Amino acid sequence: MYEExxxxxxxxxxxxxxxxxxxxxLLHLLHHLRCYSPQALTYYRNVTKSPxxxxxxxxxxxxxxxxxxxxxxxxxxxxxxxxxTGYHVGLIQGGLINFSSFVPNPIAASxxxxxxxxxxxxxxASRQSVMIYCDLLYGNQERPSTVPMFTNSSSGIAATRxxxxxxxxxxxxx
Amino acid sequence: xxxxxTNELHEGSVTPTLIDSSASDPFSIASNxxxxxxxxxxxxxxxxxxxxxxxxxxxxxxxxxSFINAKLKExxxxxxxxxxxxxxxxxxxxxxxxxxxxxxGYPLCNDSVDNNxxxxxxxxxxxxxxIASRVGRCHRQGTSLLSYTHHVAFLVLPAQMTLxxxxxxxxxxxxxxIAAGDPGSDPTPFLPEPSGLYKVLKxxxxxxxxxxxxxxxxxxxxxxxxxxFKKEQLGPNNTVVPVKEAFKCKLDQHGNVNKLKxxxxxxxxxxxxxxxxxxxxxxxTWPSLQLYLAMCAKFxxxxxxxxxxxxxxxxxxxxxxxVQLPSNWTAAHMPDDLKPNCSVPLFLMKVLYGYTFSGKFLxxxxxxxxxxxxxxxxxxxxxxxxxxxxSGILMVLQYSDDFLITxxxxxxxxxxxxxxxTHFEMEWKPQADWFLQARIRQDASGNISFSESLPxxxxxxxxxxxxxxxxxxxxxxxxxxxxxxxxxKQLAP
Numbered sequence: 289m290y291e292e293x294x295x296x297x298x299x300x301x302x303x304x305x306x307x308x309x310x311x312x313x314l315l316h317l318l319h320h321l322r323c324y325s326p327q328a329l330t331y332y333r334n335v336t337k338s339p340x341x342x343x344x345x346x347x348x349x350x351x352x353x354x355x356x357x358x359x360x361x362x363x364x365x366x367x368x369x370x371x372x373t374g375y376h377v378g379l380i381q382g383g384l385i386n387f388s389s390f391v392p393n394p395i396a397a398s399x400x401x402x403x404x405x406x407x408x409x410x411x412x413a414s415r416q417s418v419m420i421y422c423d424l425l426y427g428n429q430e431r432p433s434t435v436p437m438f439t440n441s442s443s444g445i446a447a448t449r450x451x452x453x454x455x456x457x458x459x460x461x462x
Numbered sequence: 463x464x465x466x467x468t469n470e471l472h473e474g475s476v477t478p479t480l481i482d483s484s485a486s487d488p489f490s491i492a493s494n495x496x497x498x499x500x501x502x503x504x505x506x507x508x509x510x511x512x513x514x515x516x517x518x519x520x521x522x523x524x525x526x527x528s529f530i531n532a533k534l535k536e537x538x539x540x541x542x543x544x545x546x547x548x549x550x551x552x553x554x555x556x557x558x559x560x561x562x563x564x565x566x567g568y569p570l571c572n573d574s575v576d577n578n579x580x581x582x583x584x585x586x587x588x589x590x591x592x593i594a595s596r597v598g599r600c601h602r603q604g605t606s607l608l609s610y611t612h613h614v615a616f617l618v619l620p621a622q623m624t625l626x627x628x629x630x631x632x633x634x635x636x637x638x639x640i641a642a643g644d645p646g647s648d649p650t651p652f653l654p655e656p657s658g659l660y661k662v663l664k665x666x667x668x669x670x671x672x673x674x675x676x677x678x679x680x681x682x683x684x685x686x687x688x689x690x691f692k693k694e695q696l697g698p699n700n701t702v703v704p705v706k707e708a709f710k711c712k713l714d715q716h717g718n719v720n721k722l723k724x725x726x727x728x729x730x731x732x733x734x735x736x737x738x739x740x741x742x743x744x745x746x747t748w749p750s751l752q753l754y755l756a757m758c759a760k761f762x763x764x765x766x767x768x769x770x771x772x773x774x775x776x777x778x779x780x781x782x783x784x785v786q787l788p789s790n791w792t793a794a795h796m797p798d799d800l801k802p803n804c805s806v807p808l809f810l811m812k813v814l815y816g817y818t819f820s821g822k823f824l825x826x827x828x829x830x831x832x833x834x835x836x837x838x839x840x841x842x843x844x845x846x847x848x849x850x851x852x853s854g855i856l857m858v859l860q861y862s863d864d865f866l867i868t869x870x871x872x873x874x875x876x877x878x879x880x881x882x883x884t885h886f887e888m889e890w891k892p893q894a895d896w897f898l899q900a901r902i903r904q905d906a907s908g909n910i911s912f913s914e915s916l917p918x919x920x921x922x923x924x925x926x927x928x929x930x931x932x933x934x935x936x937x938x939x940x941x942x943x944x945x946x947x948x949x950x951k952q953l954a955p
Contacts, residue, residue, distance in 0.1 A: 329752075331759035333908030355760070380756035383911075386749050417753065420842045424757050424857065427849045429841065 331383035338382030360410040360439040362403045374406030403444040643672025652711040677724040691808035702784045703733045728816035743825040744843035746861035765868040767894040773863030777813040
């Protein structure tokens with residue numbers, strides 16, 4: 289899903305004056321979307337029967353509750369200028385509720401700091417959704433609630449686990 | 463070919479309408495005229511039963527279809543000539559490439575476009591879609607006529623004939639043709655929409671009349687039903703703000719005309735507000751709709767929808783503003799009871815579209831109502847909730863004049879509906895369909911999904927090739943080539 293989001297963003301940037309290559313890329317993208325439609329805009333009454341729950345089970349995370357979940361991806365770099373890019377996607381009942389793809393600050397080739405920043409943005413976005421979720425379900429915005437978050441940046445996880453200052457850290461192998 | 467179908471041809475039941483409307487029509491085979499008369503006029507389609515003895519059903523099918531094709535082609539050519547003559551008599555207008563009143567890619571009259579070698583070959587819509595759209599327009603026109611023509615086609619034509627459904631639609635259209643601008647008619651004469659009344663007045667009568675009718679309807683609604691204007695003496699400090707008209711041709715799901723709409727719009731750009739308040743007001747967004755539907759799925763409920771009728775015109779003005787209707791409206795065949803309102807300063811009682819604070823005033827009224835009903839706001843803008851005893855909930859999502867209402871308790875929902883209809887004039891739909899240009903659906907197991915691909919596809923498929931700007935044409939070509947007709951059917955519910 290992240291890759292498609294990024295590809296769509298990238299294609300949109302060139303669509304004001306498309307050339308032959310851009311049309312080829314667009315064709316490829318449309319074909320991909322048609323063959324592998326994300327099916328993310330469906331909200332399941334029984335979330336254990338959703339594709340998301342199946343995916344989690346296949347990945348060995350059967351214990352995680354799939355009803356409210358957040359994903360954060362930092363693996364992809366922009367092919368044009370090799371900036372690090374961040375994505376995060378929030379899902380309730382197996383359907384998309386919030387997403388974002390952006391270039392985190394500082395602009396660098398996937399340093400630990402930029403990855404940590406991306407995760408922070410994802411957490412901020414998830415907290416707002418949690419607030420509304422708790423307000424609607426329990427009538428209390430301040431009710432403590434934890435959202436499981438999946439990320440693929442081991443450096444980001446390591447940096448958030450300890451108390452060291454990471455502002456000047458350089459690239460850490462993922 | 464067995465003589466059985468031809469026997470049926472002569473036994474077909476008829477009504478006077480069918481006979482009257484088909485003097486030179488292929489469908490007059492069922493009339494009381496003798497077969498010999500027809501045979502002398504139309505050697506292509508002999509009515510002598512012995513002529514079919516050596517034909518197979520497929521050959522007969524093809525012959526009959528080609529005959530009708532030729533007839534319809536004749537009619538369409540004559541029709542286009544009439545159109546051109548009519549246009550020469552009118553004032554020379556800016557957009558001179560107005561197409562004829564036939565749908566784009568109409569397979570029976572495409573003389574100018576060579577279907578096999580032309581560059582537009584890939585753009586002609588698939589045949590099935592075309593039939594579907596025409597069936598759709600006949601449905602709008604009246605199901606009884608279509609079912610009647612199907613009945614006639616069933617009686618008259620052989621059962622193996624592949625074109626029978628299509629011919630039944632043709633017959634329905636030849637009996638009761640749809641006038642331009644009616645729901646279900648072809649939108650091409652109305653696109654692009656005229657920018658003002660002066661453009662409308664230059665158009666031929668066929669398109670001018672529906673546009674002016676829509677404008678009169680809007681003005682009458684404002685003056686008579688809503689009481690939006692009041693004649694009052696201008697104060698020394700009052701300035702008068704002009705209004706203008708905006709025209710819009712709304713399309714239905716088949717790409718045909720749904721409604722021709724005119725709006726009387728306040729010239730907000732020529733108006734300086736006297737008060738210094740922020741005109742911002744919250745709106746529903748994609749994330750709020752997504753969260754709302756996710757919560758609906760969690761509770762296992764499906765939203766209803768309430769849509770305001772002329773929403774802004776229901777809101778009272780809170781400022782002292784004078785407007786003036788343009789003087790050229792009197793020339794536009796305006797009815798006598800509306801003429802005194804033109805070119806006179808009028809005190810504005812209700813909010814008009816285009817007014818700086820129209821959205822804000824509407825939101826304030828809605829907010830007041832929702833709070834008085836006992837709803838509470840959430841951190842998500844325009845999402846309102848009320849907790850009911852026993853962990854039930856009433857949720858409302860609001861986008862200017864559209865409401866999505868859902869509740870675990872049907873009685874509370876009914877109460878809300880009654881309260882809402884006493885405050886605002888609303889159209890209530892028990893099952894939500896479209897919200898924020900997205901189609902909301904629920905399947906049998908309670909899963910809710912929404913998609914915005916269908917309106918986009920409809921727009922791309924049915925905006926005729928003549929109307930696409932040249933720089934967008936390759937885009938459309940690629941989309942068309944990659945989009946088979948089955949895709950639309952899959953997307954449709």
